[in-house]
Amino acid sequence: MKFAYRFSNLLGAVYRQGNLNFSKDGNAVISPVGNRISIFDMKNNTSETLPISTTKNITCVGVSPDGCLAVVVDEDGAALLVSLITRAVLHHFHFHKPVSSIRFSPDGRKFVVTKENVALMYHAPGKQREFNAFVLDKSYYGPYDETTCIDWTDDSKCFVVGSKDMSTWVFGAERWANLIYYSLGGHKDVIVGCFFEKDSLNLYTVSQDGVLCVWESDTEPDGLVLKKSVDKSKPARPEEDEEEEERAEGEEGEVIRGKTETPKTNSKIKNVRYKQISKHFFNKEGEFNNLTAAAYHKPTHILVTGFASGIFHLHELPEFNLIHSLSISDQRIASVAINSSGDWIAFGCSRKGQLLVWEWQSESYVFKQQGHFNNMASLAYSPDGQYVVTGGDDGKVKVWNTNSGLCFVTFTEHTSSVTSVTFTSSGFVIVSASLDGTVRAFDLHRYRNFRTFTSPRPAQFSSLAVDVSGELVSAGAQDSFEIFLWSMQTGRLLEVLSGHEGPVSSLSFSPVQSVLASASWDRTVRLWDMLDSWQVKETLPLTSDGLCVTYRPDGQQLAVATLNGEISFWNPQTAAQTGSIAGRHDLEVGRKETDKITAKQSAKGKSFTSLCYSADGESVLAGGHSKFVCIYNVQEQMLMKKFEISCNLSFDAMEEFLDRRKMTEFGSLTLVDDGAGDEDGVDISLPGVRRGDMSSRHFKPEIRVSSLRFSPTGRSWAAATTEGLLVYSLDGSLVFDPYDLDLDVTPASIRKQLRLQEWASAIVLAFRLNENALKQEVLETVPQQQIPVVCGSLPDIYVEKLLGFVASCLEKSSHLQFYMSWAQNLLMLHGQRLKNRSASIVPTLQSLQKSIQRHFDNLSKLCDFNMYNIRYAVALSKQKGIKRPAEEEEDDEDEGMSEASVEETDLML
Template sequence: MPDFNLIHSLSISDQVIASVAFNNTGDWIALACSGLGQLLVWEWQSETYVLKQQGHFNNMNCLCYSPDGQYIVTGGDDGKVKVWNTSSGFCFVTFNEHMGGITGVAFTQNGQVVLSSSLDGTIRAFDLNRYRNFRTFTSPRPVQFSCITVDHSGEVVCAGGRDTFEIFVWSMQTGRLLEVLSGHEGPISCLSFSMTKSLLASASWDKSVKLWDVFENKGAKETIQLTTDVLSVTFRPDGEELAISTLNAQISFWNPTTAVQKGSIEGRHDLGYSRKDSDKVTAKTLAAGKAFTTVCYSADGRCILAAGQSKNVCIYSVADQILMKKFEISHNMSFDSMEEYLDKKKMTEWGSLALVDQGEGESDGKNISLPGVKKGDMSSRHWKPEVRVTSIQFSPTGRAWAATSTEGLLIYSIDQNLVFDPFDLEIEITPSNVKKTLTREDYSTALMLSFRLNESKLIQEVVESIPISSVEVICENLPDTYVDKLLDFLARQIESTAHIEFYMTWINRLLMHHGPKLKQRSQKIMAILRSLQKGLTRKHEDIGKICDHNKYSMDYLLALSKAKRKFLSVDTQSESDGEHESLDSEDENFMSELMKT
């Protein structure tokens, strides 16, 4: 400016750039492409990327949490597998080795390997340390894989076929096909491994769920017959219950050991009523064809999440079999199936504008797509995607759940610090009494009273007021009732606190004294242990980066000091001898630059 001279020309995408913005200082330019879901921040002076993010080009089909809840892996119709950080919301690695749409993703128990199944007939394993595809599993003849699961040890990988109605079992170590499980008479819709037993549950469109013992018997151990097609199946975290979602919008609960039904939930009305622009019947009539396509247990197994061909995600209580809460994933009216009643402005004397075939030279109406086409007519200029949830999963830490939908990847989290949930409360237990007890240096009693009041700020004040010398005695004599609560509090605090060594001391002493008892009831407190692992892993990574940065800076300063000392000694020696010999020109330039630095 003001002569409008071209400084730099940047080609960032083959799609239309939808939005451009400068930051306040004018150093960074943000560029957005709506077609690819792409966001770039470019520093034009140094010609480098500050930020580069891109979502899935097509719909997301599946997701899976890492065992510590720190990462989420997603797969889409574009054949890409993306890994996201749950705290920052950024995608930090993308694998694009697949040639077809992704139908299922899974993490191994150590959290180092991501597995994905695809319609291209391959199962691929990706290493999260080196970011590479280190193993590819294939079947004897080409099969479109519809789902994937991995056992608790990470040694066995299973995938179901969409066109052959078989389940394929591979060894993770060797990559060899171990077994082909046959018995279903329809496409395999879902697979689930028990976390505690060697049981594999397979759901199929042939109205049955089969339980297999992959490690011992070749045939199906049990077969559960249902009245309609089975869309989803999942084990409770402790492996003692099985949830099955069917085409009639019912969720039934079964005992996997005895194959006896324990209860059921009718969820058709909870899905909600919605009508597309091109539908010829009412929303209530359309509800008869909707169902839950994905279900998932909460981390403690008390609740179950269900979602499907609707904008609603339902959370049910398993014990009471009633709806606890319903979430609307979107309020975007540009999606189809958002309204129960059609807008009168879209109605004409011939019916809805969406049903009026667009002729030449007409501006109203639309091109009517072919019968059975679900993803829209790509020749049409305007296409409204239908709102739906394709996959849902609860975080292993028990503090969040995620869903892949038409809107994108959504993460819902609960902040327990703001919830007042007292425990064993009595009339004399008040914040003032807790602080008086703390003033008398009766630390153990003050800690237990603060947990009974269960107010996060008060618990933090009490814990941080306890001297480090008293931690050992308090942890050793703490009743079992308060051990889980204290461990839960420490797991939440370690993520945000600056007193890392202090809280690490608490965690260390608590686990050392109560380790055997905690191991006995590990299934009940699994969510707390996962949350603790997540916080410690994140702190380890953050501190590791700082330490590496300091180490490299000190190495640089030491090398600089040695070079400067050498240069000064050479210079002093030449002056004392009266000689006018100089260093080589290259060495002299290098030394002068170091001196300036």
């Protein structure tokens, strides 16, 4: 199962479009990111991306009241029923038209979907024993234009639908005699939100032009009467009296058509009526600002409204008292959500890809994350695998925690695209190169830019490398064809290496020697000797333009990707080529919508642009202008596995063939732009123009992989793509991978050995069965004093496996000293034999270092906190007033003890 990597997480993107939802407990935000769903847990400070994806970008998500199910709908109307417990897809469905909103009823028995000008009510899956998960109950017609929003009453008896035709419609979820439908006007723009008051039929409606209407009903929810009970008490009515309601039983379910005139009244039952009691305006003093999102928390009566200018307001209803007003950005707020307790408010800004959670009572951010505004250009892992740094076309350098999946620092000093990023060997310094003509070094202790390297003449740096010692920094220019060398210590320019006759596309330092390899578009790879006055040591001739060069971790091999789609392997000592892989056919490039040629013809010009060796050096990871990432075996020069990183058809160059159904006499239908302008509500000034501004730009990003890296632990790899930073891991998948299995290896036989206190035998059997839970049970049963004896008697073949398992347990377990004892004894007793297999043991040792470093960081913070508290207490005791001599003597003793305890804490740290 060496290459059984599964999608693990999506970093670098937190929100794209669609509606935000809170989990049932209110501690996590469920956010649509492209065609995937991410869950951000703010209580535990972690993020998780579900291993499901739709065929296009997600537009709306509906979460059931119990928090177990979610209905996810994409731009085309294709829906997935997802279990939020098992993270699995339960059902596929297609609404055949774009869906604007979806909402479950509070009792969880129904959900309403709005598409075009119709509201469809379905039975919620799982509540009744039905073969089909999506059973249509009723169809509601009323609005003349597209529907925009939904809300339910608390008792699930009625729901309200807002529309673009400026009307709001109240419908009965059951066949009520006194409320079939009711149409409300009063607005002059698109309805953005409509909300029922708590335990009432009273309504609030909010429109795009910033107007709030308050509607009062003359009937309580208990006053709704079922039609069947009325029908029994009176004779059957003639057919002409049923004009207000048309029913068509069958596949479509029951159809209810609303009309603009008031429904006919029943002589016995008075129909529900609404009255507008007040009207409020958000846009005061003549300023016009489109209201783009709204949410209402019924228990606290708080209305949150977001605007196109990035401002949001909190009002208390029905008095319309302004509680709070703040500007979170200069971009449009696309979605607003409030958690169940009403403390936290989530905001999504689609333009910036920003997700914020605001606690309004303390006026502070609980959560604030933003992805790269443009494409992500490069990435690098820290030496211990705990952090990933990314550089983007927006000029930002972001550092992400691989455990939590969240960004904890952003450096914004660059003024142009960041082309390359890397860590130094210490892991505390990040170096980045940019097209703005600077190379910058950032300190991860103080979060500051402490070095800026520049060239004598302005140059655009396209590649970057730092040597093993962290002292030499090199960057290649794409306009002057030169390589610049600086000293990290002094910041001075040491040398300018000239010789290439084309842009320098990639640089790589040897891990074992002071040799720099540079690949260029002039069809050469040059090896520069850093010790011998920076002279060219060797020149390797290539068959095509060099795009990427990288050293094997042991420094004994060099891999080069060229423009003709080949990966060639070289021996840097003898300058001889040892092999090559023709990978153009493995890329499988898709056809762009503007291409005049087929995908097969366009693939001839495609190639790999990023390479990375695995930690053991046996395989190489390759990616480029395609949705595929390939893993090749270097020795056999063959494809081992191919990963499809995305199936999102909202990106360009995804399909091999153009869709013939989209071809018209004017060409492809996708190229005929129907004025799909900004979502900010551009004024429609021309007759016949359906939406947007005809001069606005329509952009569809192309899928590509710009950078790839294996984690130092070897357990995962990351790819910087158009979607974001995709992480594929071996840890997330439940793969049963037994080792040397026979009939005697069973859980029962393993536990029998434990009862007999045959510890070494039990460990060997558990690792042969290779079930993590059982391995952990066996290890934790072994007494602490027996650990050295067991480690000494283990066969060599199991030592490496046990060390890897201890490293993974150490990361999550609270038994810190116990697992540290295992690691220490294994390394002390088998260190020499492990050293002989240094290439294969490196990932395991990196994983162990990552786990220990994480615990060290957490404990050192706790120790620092305790130490400062002790010092504060000592300082406070010294500041007390005049004391009696006896008290002073006692205090002196206490101070001595306190100072001693502080010294002990310092020694521990």
